[in-house]
Amino acid sequence: MTEIPPVLLDEQLCFSIYSASKKFNHFYQSALAPFGLTYPQYIALLALWEDAPLTVHQLGDRLELDSGTLTPLLKRLEKQGWVTRVRSRTDERQVLIHLTAMATTKRDEVYQRIGQCQSLLGMSDQEIQTLMTDLITVKSQLDHVSEQRAIEKKVNAQN
Amino acid sequence: MTEIPPVLLDEQLCFSIYSASKKFNHFYQSALAPFGLTYPQYIALLALWEDAPLTVHQLGDRLELDSGTLTPLLKRLEKQGWVTRVRSRTDERQVLIHLTAMATTKRDEVYQRIGQCQSLLGMSDQEIQTLMTDLITVKSQLDHVSEQRAIEKKVNAQN
DNA sequence: GACAATTTAATTGTATACAATACTATTGAA
DNA sequence: TTCAATAGTATTGTATACAATTAAATTGTC
Numbered sequence: 046m047t048e049i050p051p052v053l054l055d056e057q058l059c060f061s062i063y064s065a066s067k068k069f070n071h072f073y074q075s076a077l078a079p080f081g082l083t084y085p086q087y088i089a090l091l092a093l094w095e096d097a098p099l100t101v102h103q104l105g106d107r108l109e110l111d112s113g114t115l116t117p118l119l120k121r122l123e124k125q126g127w128v129t130r131v132r133s134r135t136d137e138r139q140v141l142i143h144l145t146a147m148a149t150t151k152r153d154e155v156y157q158r159i160g161q162c163q164s165l166l167g168m169s170d171q172e173i174q175t176l177m178t179d180l181i182t183v184k185s186q187l188d189h190v191s192e193q194r195a196i197e198k199k200v201n202a203q204n
Numbered sequence: 205m206t207e208i209p210p211v212l213l214d215e216q217l218c219f220s221i222y223s224a225s226k227k228f229n230h231f232y233q234s235a236l237a238p239f240g241l242t243y244p245q246y247i248a249l250l251a252l253w254e255d256a257p258l259t260v261h262q263l264g265d266r267l268e269l270d271s272g273t274l275t276p277l278l279k280r281l282e283k284q285g286w287v288t289r290v291r292s293r294t295d296e297r298q299v300l301i302h303l304t305a306m307a308t309t310k311r312d313e314v315y316q317r318i319g320q321c322q323s324l325l326g327m328s329d330q331e332i333q334t335l336m337t338d339l340i341t342v343k344s345q346l347d348h349v350s351e352q353r354a355i356e357k358k359v360n361a362q363n
Numbered sequence: 364g365a366c367a368a369t370t371t372a373a374t375t376g377t378a379t380a381c382a383a384t385a386c387t388a389t390t391g392a393a
Numbered sequence: 394t395t396c397a398a399t400a401g402t403a404t405t406g407t408a409t410a411c412a413a414t415t416a417a418a419t420t421g422t423c
Contacts, residue, residue, distance in 0.1 A: 049312045054250045059228040061339040066225035068346040069218040091213045138371040138418045153208045180220040187227040297401040
């Protein structure tokens with residue numbers, strides 16, 4: 046007869062992160078309005094500006110998104126002239142995502158716009174660094190739990 | 205002729221939060237599989253368990269979601285027997301979301317399941333508290349920037 | 364070299380998100 | 394009281410997300 050403690054919304058770390066994530070999304074959507082980019086499209090371009098071309102799979106690893114999300118997103122980026130999607134000649138299963146000349150040209154404009162926006166956050170590099178380190182801890186814990194669950198599931202399936 | 209510093213994905217706070225949010229989503233989706241609940245459905249129930257009934261608008265304020273998201277979500281919760289949607293008799297514009305007997309019965313089961321899962325995170329209350337406080341700072345900064353943008357937009361519109 | 368197993372993208376189906384619009388009920392001001 | 398303004402919800406359209414499936418290409422093994 047143990048009392049079960051209530052789960053209060055405002056005490057949930059998940060909810061803090063969930064709502065912060067949505068706010069960041071709006072923040073960037075608004076900041077990137079002059080370029081017509083959504084937040085997921087923007088991070089796809091960030092990854093590509095660091096290291097293009099990438100296959101859909103490689104980009105997915107980087108952004109933790111699967112082809113079900115990336116394929117339509119990349120088709121939209123292609124339509125808007127940021128990337129090209131080219132089947133690899135050496136392995137026809139792969140699609141290579143290349144940056145267009147326009148994407149290369151506009152890169153610094155985007156970098157600059159984002160740099161300006163980030164300074165609006167009014168946080169020191171130190172503060173941001175600490176927060177990010179903590180988040181990495183949380184994420185690795187979540188990964189660990191997911192892995193455990195996957196193993197349990199596998200073991201159960203064997204019976 | 206100032207050099208524009210690159211924006212590196214792994215240094216972006218937004219991306220840390222974005223991917224942490226997605227991981228939490230999976231974590232809860234998996235933990236709540238026995239109840240057939242998604243993460244957004246779960247937080248809607250959390251809010252209602254704290255204080256039902258709520259109008260769609262009140263629930264939206266609590267979760268920071270609008271009717272475009274909530275209406276279909278609540279219809280699904282209704283279909284699955286967790287809530288009922290009733291037009292207010294005193295103000296026919298409002299729809300009141302009530303919990304069903306089933307939702308009340310299952311509340312403690314869900315609380316217990318979630319409590320167990322959270323302990324898997326292996327973080328102290330202190331650590332979680334600190335992280336949440338920092339996230340609140342970030343969110344209020346983002347709100348502040350959004351407000352500034354809205355004001356600028358308004359002023360521009362007046363010209 | 365044939366062919367089963369694997370890899371890689373794309374597709375399909377379901378569920379958020381949210382801006383913009385529509386629609387109905389209520390309120391408020393002349 | 395009338396009726397314009399407002400409030401509350403639903404709808405529509407676009408864009409993620411992701412599980413599950415499909416389809417095509419490649420690899421490994423004999």
